[in-house]
Amino acid sequence: MDLDAYVAEHGGKWRRLEELSRRGRLDAAEVDELVALYQRTTTHLSVLRSRAPDPALISQLSQLVLHARARLTGRPRASWAAVGRFFVAGFPAAVYRAWPWWCGVATGFSVLSLFLIWFVAHNPQTAAAFIGDEAAGELVDSGFAGYYTEFAAPTFAFHLWTHNAWVAAQCLAAGVLIVPVFYLLWQNALNVGVVGGVMVAYGRADVFFGLITPHGLLELTGVFVAAGVGLRVGWAWIAPPTQLTRGQAVARAGRDGVLVALGLVVLFAVSAVIEAFVTPAPVPIPLRIAVGATAWLAFLAYVLVLGRRATRSDPRRS
Template structure:
């Protein structure tokens, strides 16, 4: 069978599936029990058609059209209409972590672009006193270690400072997101520049014997703050990758799907920036011992990584298992043809 005959044989079923989906999307109550059963049957059959289409005919445009129809039908069959409270809960338990897990390669790349230069510049400037002195005068290094660095975190009123920090961090995150979405160049520069600056300051503080002070002021908020920047950049890279390599999908559809995932990741990063801002305003300059402040930062980071990748991986496995179960429920096209012939 060629693609034209395949379409001719099944076009009516696909059109009927779309018709039922439109009716159900307006209000699920519009579908009577018979139509719901018909929707389920067409959903299962169209899933089989899509499998054949992808393995035998390689028609990306038609495959994308059927994927959209199947996705809409799946939502009507298996999901209840979300309330605002349920949508809010689902974002935290499903949407954000799953989006991070699916963009894990892009997030890892963004992390390398930030932390790689930070580590390299930190080691270089710490080991090479001449280079360090050429960039920052010895007098300025002493001022940074003795006053400037610590004063930055303790000289502001906490509540107003938290808001300023949040808006600043959001700006950096949006720049990283937008820059990476535009094929990566500007976003990569934002990450590399921030990494270099971090490494240089760390080198100065360690060279002046203030390494413990540095980590005591950076770790409480900085770990999750930098991770949020990485999430934002990774979300942008996810869009850039859809532009460059859409795979079997039509490029416009691949970009749209990547965009939806990326927006959810960016919203999650904004919430992380809120936590980082309040931590930086209230915990970082507090009188808690250094080990306690560092411990708080480490615990926050572990919680964030568990949310992103631990829960995200579980949600991905759940979706994969659901797809396998749906596949097992579908009668094969061969059996359908046999029954129709009989």
């Protein structure tokens, strides 16, 4: 193959393709010309790769083809409209579709945690076995309440945000294996049960529930959602819907998992702010709980109203 002759024959078309690819606005005829030149140049590139593998020329034409393809397909750009669609439809719909799963997780976790609190409170030797008598006394005297004021509020909020997001990410990522999700939930329920049981046993139930409730309602709901969506992904692998293959079912549930993971970043940011600034605030306990309950109920209403609306508008995803 005579490379110089080939370049001389087609070089004009390549230059014209480059010109159209860089031009700001094209009319209908120029768009048609761009498409035709793109197709021809793609063929030229394929010929050169197979018959005259000149690295410099192939690199030049590859870049030209990529630029032309980007001009034809358009470059994806972030937009406020896309962000709005995510928060108005994408995220709430993904959470709403998984509501049986995360509501089930929430119910099981709450029952188990309350049972552990009751059991530890009525069996002091159990708490001693878990953390020791000295540690239990310190926890009741200052340790539990001091946890919320040990660090500066902004630093504490950032730590809580990243920690909770990491726990949620583990639940979502491990959902396909199912068992790790239950292990993570058990660890958290055991922690709540032992600490709560010790506080109740020492007559400090008001301190425990007064400090954990304001942020715990929203924070734990985020964990429940992550665990429920993760388990939904695992179940899609075990028992896919009849109209979908196993791979399609997992892919669909996995896409919802990605939406939920992104949305929970915002939820955990809100819960972290509440825990760092509201929970330890020197105001009456009912007021702190009211702030947390308001944020929690607002999230549930957001998911119920917008999520149901988005799901009904796209019945194929329900």
